[in-house]
Amino acid sequence: MDPKASAPFRLDPHADPAVEAEALRKRGCPLQHVVLPGGVHAMAALDHKTALQVFGDPRMAKDPAAWTDLQEGRIPADWELMAFVRGAGMLNADGAEHRRLRGPSAAAFGRTPVEALRPRVKAIAGELLDRLEEAAATGPVDLRELFAFPLPVRVVCEILGFPDTAVTGLRRAFERLVTSGSDADPGRADIRSAEETIAAELAGLVAAKREHPADDLATALMQARDEDGNALGTQELIQTMFLILIAGHETTVNLVTGIARTLLKDRSLLDPVRDATRTWADVVEEGLRHSPPVRYTLMRYAKEDLELAGVKVARGTALVVSHFGIGRDPDTHHDPERFDLDRPTRRHLAFGHGAHYCLGAALGRLEAAVALEELFARFPDLTLATEDPEPLPSTALHGLKTLPVELRTDARPPEQRP
Structure with a gap:
């Protein structure tokens, strides 16, 4: 079915992303004409094969000049999503410029094996x-606010x-950049203010780190040189720090809360972990497929006229990737709506x-696995305080504003509790 034969599909940041992905899929083509908030037009890739082409085709650019x-x-x-487009x-x-900017971060991230961070992540989880538990003495607690958020924040800052x-x-300021306003009040002034606040604060942090270098990632980035002996400029350092900080916590927060909610809605899903036939790493991988923390990856641009999934894409067109479309694709996954730790394949591009x-994929996986393992080991009777x-x-992320829970550490069976 030609996606241009019908009206473009309006993406709704407030919609259930799984329901939205299914509605897009039913239009019959894995590449669909969509409208982003603010009336911005793009094409959305809805399955694994098409997404791989959008991500990997050399005729695609990340540079918004295209x-x-x-x-x-x-x-x-x-525009409310401009932070994902510029800076x-x-x-x-793209290309050599991307390699120049990414190289110092890749080298700095590679200084310490991610697995070596496990004891520290576990210790932070225990403290939180x-x-x-202290906060729960007075009633339900917000798992997102008190656990899922501070854990990756402390890790990435350390x-x-x-x-x-x-x-x-x-x-x-970070949250303003990743959440959507309403059509009536898009909050564009707030977005500009958030960007200015972040830039100013990070400039101060970079300046302070130059004055007081240490054995840490920020110092390593400042001291790194490319193959020509050039260091990142101050503005490039600020942009890199921004990317590491926001990507280093937002996705993990949403991954942990999303998986925790799924498991708390149906505790039997954890049976394969309890009987040791599956691991917490398997839980995280299935969570990345089933309820990915990234809703749509923004943006790629066609550098020339081309064809994807049988659809002609004009030069200069913007494209996004639907991660719920990939993870819930029935042509790839049997019974894709089910969270299944025994699933033979979990193809995703989260x-x-x-x-x-x-760059932080391995760290994000480790943080989520440790967080969930420690949480359910410490509070096996954890329950949702609200179903919804x-x-x-x-548009960019999938997550929850809050996740109220009750710890219920009383070891007695439910029928014997007061």
């Missing part, structure tokens, strides 16, 4: 669970050598593919 609508002035400078250093660069306030102090594959926690309205 986006016709942007270059011809049809995209407002204060952010290596995120929106102590506080969670790795960078920044204080936790590098994220917590900028939390509202961390991207190709040159822009997420409020979702996070976002």
Whole structure:
């Protein structure tokens, strides 16, 4: 079915992403014409094969200079998703420029094997669970606020050598960039303010780190040189720090809360872990397929006229990738709506593919596996305090605003509890 034969599909940041992906799939073609918030047009890849082409085809660019609508002035400078399009250093660069910007981060991340961080991640999880238990003395607690959020924040800040306030102090600004406003109030002034606040704060952190270098990732990035002996410029460092900080916590927060909610809705899903036929790493991998923390990857641009999934794509067209479309694709996964740890394949692209594959993928997987293992070991009777926690309205991310839970550490059977 030609996606141009019907009206474009309007993406809704407030919609259930699985329901939205199914509605798109029913239109019959794995590449669909969609409208992003703000009336911005794009094509969305809905299955694994098409997504791989969008991610890996050399005729695709990340540099927004290839986006016709942007270059011809049809995209407002204060568009709510502009932070995903401009700036952010290596995120929106191609070829040699991308390699130059990414190289220092890749080298710095590779200084310490990720597995060596497990004891520290476990220790942080334990401290946070102590506080969670204290807070639960007065009633239900927010698992997102008190556990899922601070854990990756502390980890990424310790790795960078920044204080936790590098994220917590900028939390509202970060969240404004990844959440959607309403059509009536898109909050564009708030977005501009958030960008300015983040840039100013990170500039201060970079300056302070130059004055007080240490054995940490931020210092390593400042000292790194490319093959020509050149270091990253100050603005490039700020953009790199921004990307590491926001990507280093937002996706993990949403991954942990999303999986925890799924498991708490049906405790039998954990049986393969309890009988040791599956691991917590398997739980995380199935979570990445079933309820990925990234809803749509933004953006790629066609550098020339081309054809994808039998659809002609004009030069300069913007493309996005639907991760719920990939993970819930019935042609790839049997009974895709089911969270199944015995599933023979879990093909997903939650961390991207190709040159822009997420540098922090291994760390994110480790953090989520440790967080969930420690949580359910400490509180095996954990239950949801509400069946319908409020979702996070976002085009880019999939998550929850809160996840209220009751710990119920009383070891007695439910019928014997007061």
